Amino acid sequence: MxxxxxxxxxxxxxxxxxxxxxxxxxxxxxxxxxxxxxxxxxxxxxxxxxxxxVFTPPPFPPQPAPAPTPPSTGEERLQKYEENYNAAQRADNERLERLEEQRRLNDAKCQFWTEQYRNAPTEKAKRNMGQECG
The missing domain is CATH 1.20.5 (Single alpha-helices involved in coiled-coils or other helix-helix interfaces)
Incomplete structure (x- = not known):
């Protein structure tokens, strides 16, 4: 069906x-x-x-006006700028010197002559170490 x-x-x-x-x-x-x-x-x-x-600001007592600072002369500002610039240059130079020294000490020749001088301290090893390591 x-x-x-x-x-x-x-x-x-x-x-x-x-x-x-x-x-x-x-x-x-x-x-x-x-x-x-x-x-x-x-x-x-x-x-x-x-x-x-909730928030109601407390009343503030009137503040005395800050004493005006004497206007600095252009010479003082220039001197301060030069001091900051020279300090930044010295810091950069020191950083670069440290990086250069680190690079020299990590050099393969420097490490080789340093090991040679440690193992057998001879005049030649000392001279080559000074030459390669600076």
Whole structure:
């Protein structure tokens, strides 16, 4: 006993389908807009009231005006600039010297002659160590 297959007939009207989709999109935008508006109203009214009640700035006594500093001359500013510039140059030079010394001491020839001088301190090893290591 085989049952006959049932056929579901669907007919759609393109106009009704288009209007239904448009109505759904429109209602969705309205729902999002109302939710945003209500949330904004709730957020702004909730946050303003407690802060206004809790925070009252204490009265500050009037502060005396700071004493005006005498205007520095251009010569003093130039001298201070030169001092700062020279100090920075000295610091850079010292840093570069340390890097150069570190590079020389890490050189393979320097390490070789240093080991030679440690193992067998001869005049030749000392001279070559001084030459390679600076």
């Amino acid at each position: 085989v049952r006959p297959r049932r056929v579901l007939r669907i007919s759609f009207n393109p106009l009704i389908l288009t209007l239904s989709v448009a109505l759904g999109v429109w209602l969705g935008f309205i729902a999002i807009g109302l939710t945003t508006y209500i949330g904004y109203q709730f957020y702004t009214t909730e946050s303003e009231a407690p802060v206004a009640q």
